[in-house]
Amino acid sequence: MRRGLPEPAGQRVPNLAPMVDVIMVLLVFFMLGASLHLTTEGVLQTELDPRSGPGEGAPVEIIPAVQIALEDVDDGRSCNIYVTGEPLEGNSFGHLLAYLRDRREAGADPTNPTVIGAQATVRWNFVVKAMDAAVQAGFKNVQFAVSLGGSGQLSP
Amino acid sequence: MIFRPPKPTSWELNLAPMVDVMMCLIIFFLLATELVDRAHRPMDLPFAVAAQMVDRSEFGSRVVINIHDDDHDLSPAEYVVVGWDGRKITEHVLPPEEIEAFLLSKAQQSTARDEDMRCVIRADKQVAYSDVEVVLRGCGLAQIGKIVFSANAGPDPEDQPEGAQ
Numbered sequence: 545m546r547r548g549l550p551e552p553a554g555q556r557v558p559n560l561a562p563m564v565d566v567i568m569v570l571l572v573f574f575m576l577g578a579s580l581h582l583t584t585e586g587v588l589q590t591e592l593d594p595r596s597g598p599g600e601g602a603p604v605e606i607i608p609a610v611q612i613a614l615e616d617v618d619d620g621r622s623c624n625i626y627v628t629g630e631p632l633e634g635n636s637f638g639h640l641l642a643y644l645r646d647r648r649e650a651g652a653d654p655t656n657p658t659v660i661g662a663q664a665t666v667r668w669n670f671v672v673k674a675m676d677a678a679v680q681a682g683f684k685n686v687q688f689a690v691s692l693g694g695s696g697q698l699s700p
Numbered sequence: 701m702i703f704r705p706p707k708p709t710s711w712e713l714n715l716a717p718m719v720d721v722m723m724c725l726i727i728f729f730l731l732a733t734e735l736v737d738r739a740h741r742p743m744d745l746p747f748a749v750a751a752q753m754v755d756r757s758e759f760g761s762r763v764v765i766n767i768h769d770d771d772h773d774l775s776p777a778e779y780v781v782v783g784w785d786g787r788k789i790t791e792h793v794l795p796p797e798e799i800e801a802f803l804l805s806k807a808q809q810s811t812a813r814d815e816d817m818r819c820v821i822r823a824d825k826q827v828a829y830s831d832v833e834v835v836l837r838g839c840g841l842a843q844i845g846k847i848v849f850s851a852n853a854g855p856d857p858e859d860q861p862e863g864a865q
Contacts, residue, residue, distance in 0.1 A: 560715040567722045574729030586751030586853035587820075592836075592845045620828070664830035668767075668823045671832070672746040672851055679750035690837050 588675055590686045593657065609656035610647060610683065612640070612674050616665040623662075623670045637673045644681035654682045661689030743768060746825035747856035759848065761815040763806045765799075767823035767831055777824075777831035796831075800838040807842040822850040 613626040625632040625640055632639055648654065658678045662671050671688075678686050743766060766780040779794045781802065794802055803819065810817035819839050823832050839847060 560719060564715060564719060564722075567719065567726065570726050571722055571729070574726060577729070584852050584854065585745065585850055586748070586753050588748055588751055588849045588851055589754075590847050590849075592840060592847060614829075620826075662829040664828060664833070666829045667825065668827045668829060668832055669746040669825035671829050672748055672825070672849065673856075675849070676748040676750050676851075679748075688833075688836050690833050690840065 588672070588679060590675075590688075593687055608659040608687070609652050609654075610644065610658045610678070612658070612660045612678070614660070614662040614666045614670055614674060616663045620665055620667045623666050625674070637670075637677050640674065641677040641680055644677055644683065648682045652683075654684050656683075657685045657687045658683040659687045659689055664691075743822055743850075744824045744826065745822065745850055745852050747854055747859075748851035749853075749855055751851040751853040753853060759818050759820065761810050761813070762818040762820050762848075763803065763844075764820040764822065765835055767821065767827050767835065769824050769827045769831065777827045779835070796834045799834050800841050803835075803838040803842040803844060807844050816846065817844050818846040818848055819844045820848045820850065 611628050613629075615624040615626065617623050625635055625637070627640070627643060632643060644658075660671060660674050660678070662674075675686050764782050766782070767777050768780060769777040776796060779796065779799060781792045781794055782790070807817055819835070821832060821835055836847070839845075
């Protein structure tokens with residue numbers, strides 16, 4: 545009977561198959577769980593006027609640099625845009641951006657409040673577009689007109 | 701002269717590079733996946749060119765309110781607040797009339813901890829302004845000044861070249 549010598553320890557290869565199996569399962573799990581669409585979510589930030597809220601003092605008057613009003617049209621499919629009480633020429637958010645940029649170039653103070661108001665039925669999409677135009681034009685202090693009674697009615 | 705047959709070559713699959721690549725992929729997907737941050741529930745957010753990509757951890761103390769409207773009509777929207785009860789992530793559906801009290805309690809807790817509170821509003825683009833107005837009014841009453849609106853960064857693919865409407 546011939547006995548062979550045991551294999552040297554250096555030649556032993558660990559069995560990686562179970563590890564590969566586990567890693568493959570983890571990989572599939574995270575591939576299915578990952579939603580790369582999330583990375584496109586950004587934010588628009590603003591700071592409400594500190595004078596807003598349930599103060600007990602006398603009402604204060606906020607004089608906005610620009611006042612934007614949105615009026616619902618066709619049951620939320622579109623909206624009319626008013627700027628400081630006047631209908632915006634062109635009535636589109638592209639024209640609103642151009643108008644706001646003109647105001648900035650004309651010397652409007654970007655820290656003065658830009659107030660956006662909308663009728664209750666105006667879609668949030670249009671309100672964000674108005675805010676987007678204001679931020680793109682360089683206005684830093686965007687405020688929102690809120691009806692205290694919750695009726696949301698706003699007259700341009 | 702004695703000829704011996706050659707020793708059979710032992711082929712072994714070298715799995716080390718494959719494991720390396722898979723580990724890299726796992727790390728990538730681990731970083732790309734935000735399984736814990738359930739505030740990112742899928743929603744039909746509006747688009748905004750000026751929207752900034754910000755790390756949410758920079759916001760510090762915050763309350764996230766998801767405003768959702770399945771019907772896309774003028775029926776009342778659903779207000780979903782994501783929270784943490786110490787063991788698991790919770791989602792509460794708040795009726796509109798409780799939004800103000802909820803924000804007020806959150807603001808008081810934040811003030812007690814001497815932290816700056818932010819309100820993150822994630823609203824479907826089809827909800828009515830009056831639905832968002834409820835939260836804005838609540839923030840005003842609770843003296844939560846810093847408001848963050850979530851939006852998809854970039855131009856709206858549905859926009860016409862002539863304008864936004």
